[in-house]
Amino acid sequence: MSGTTIKSINVEPLNIPLLEPFTIATGSVNSARNVLITVTLQDGSRGYGECAPFPPSTGESQETALAAAQGCAELLKGRDAAHWRVLAKLMRSVFYSQTTACAGMEMALLDALTRSYGIPLYTFFGGASSFVETDMSIPIVTPERGYELAKETVERGITSIKIKVGSDLREDVERVEAIRSGAPNLPLTLDANQGYTANEALLCLEALDDHDIRPILMEQPVHKDDYEGLRYVTQHTTVPVAADESAANSAAVARLIGMGAANVVNVKLMKSGIVDALDIAALCRAHHIQLMVGAMIESRLASSMAAHLVAGLGGFSFVDLDTPMLLAEDPFTGGYEQRGGIYDLSSVKSGLGIELK
Structure with missing residues (x-):
């Protein structure tokens, strides 16, 4: 088993209030109702990802993103984060409408992987x-x-x-x-x-x-x-x-x-x-x-x-x-x-x- 094998994935709501309501042509929001993903690798490296669904733009809500992120987590456990492109394709093949959930999971994978490698993402x-x-x-x-x-x-x-x-x-x-x-x-x-x-x-x-x-x-x-x-x-x-x-x-x-x-x-x-x-x-x-x-x-x-x-x-x-x-x-x-x-x-x-x- 590789040190970059995915040991665990945690998915939870991430709610943050805005300073004032933010209004655009398609709607108004007064808080970020997002999802936080935490990926832990076998070597102890931990990466974070965020899903930011905005219903008028992405067709997703916090509730659907949470459910899809949990589904992605089940797909990925025990796999090697070093294969992040393959894993991204796998998630997309199943959760092709839940783009923010897939994006948040890709983010957490790459954060964990580059922490394991000891290099900044940029x-x-x-x-x-x-x-x-x-x-x-x-x-x-x-x-x-x-x-x-x-x-x-x-x-x-x-x-x-x-x-x-x-x-x-x-x-x-x-x-x-x-x-x-x-x-x-x-x-x-x-x-x-x-x-x-x-x-x-x-x-x-x-x-x-x-x-x-x-x-x-x-x-x-x-x-x-x-x-x-x-x-x-x-x-x-x-x-x-x-x-x-x-x-x-x-x-x-x-x-x-x-x-x-x-x-x-x-x-x-x-x-x-x-x-x-x-x-x-x-x-x-x-x-x-x-x-x-x-x-x-x-x-x-x-x-x-x-x-x-x-x-x-x-x-x-x-x-x-x-x-x-x-x-x-x-x-x-x-x-x-x-x-x-x-x-x-x-x-x-x-x-x-x-x-x-």
């Missing part, structure tokens, strides 16, 4: 860099609150802002204007979370252009299944357009690229898992599609995983890993050290470097 993924720099998201709020949050973001030393839009077009434009006033020098990304039609998305960009506001990116303007609508927006604006919910896996990304439907792809581990995220990154690089990384409502744990992946691979143009800053408490320590919007991974000795408080 080194394991290629060591292109040892830090990432995230933006800060501002949800669907009043223009006044948006202005306040923009000023706070500048004061924190964060250098770019992502604005949630996709509700009422006029209100969206007012909110973006207010945020621009609060942070006049920061680049702005718009994220509609599927909230617009193709024409509404273009109208929004036109209205902002009239106010001399040009976003650096518009993310997922239309419904995730409306590939033609996404292509229409991409072809009718010079603002780069990102696919998020439409880019659920590498097969979907291949289709988007073939259609010329997006300039940027947002890789989220909760959508694709880690093995498929590596395939998505390779696909995008080969076709000169820019890479972005994002998150669901995730704690420091899952955000660290994404940060290690992005730092290790390098070449991500847009980083949106701010959700730990939205939480009212942090049950974890380590993973990275934060300065402004920079997550510095260089002090991590092995794995994710995350510990439970």
Whole structure:
């Protein structure tokens, strides 16, 4: 029996309140209702993983993720974590709709394995860099609150802002204007979370252009299944357009690229898992599609995983890993050290470097 053989897997709920409700076009949440996975190997190495289901985006709830993670645990016990790609494929072949459960389990496996190997995860993924720099998201709020949050973001030393839009077009434009006033020098990304039609998305960009506001990116303007609508927006604006919910896996990304439907792809581990995220990154690089990384409502744990992946691979143009800053408490320590919007991974000795408080 190898030292990297899986000895035990524990699955439990992970509930963390938010500082204030977070509202996007598809819904509002006031807490992270996630799942914590702990994998222990034969040599005593312990790894942590997080499932962050968000029903409108992933079609999963905490309850379904818990059940699927328990099922994954039964599949994996007694197997060798060193075969993580094979194990990821096995989980996906059975729990193909439960992507967050598979992603959380992949995360825990890789954390445990690289702790056993004694190397940080960002080194394991290629060591292109040892830090990432995230933006800060501002949800669907009043223009006044948006202005306040923009000023706070500048004061924190964060250098770019992502604005949630996709509700009422006029209100969206007012909110973006207010945020621009609060942070006049920061680049702005718009994220509609599927909230617009193709024409509404273009109208929004036109209205902002009239106010001399040009976003650096518009993310997922239309419904995730409306590939033609996404292509229409991409072809009718010079603002780069990102696919998020439409880019659920590498097969979907291949289709988007073939259609010329997006300039940027947002890789989220909760959508694709880690093995498929590596395939998505390779696909995008080969076709000169820019890479972005994002998150669901995730704690420091899952955000660290994404940060290690992005730092290790390098070449991500847009980083949106701010959700730990939205939480009212942090049950974890380590993973990275934060300065402004920079997550510095260089002090991590092995794995994710995350510990439970």
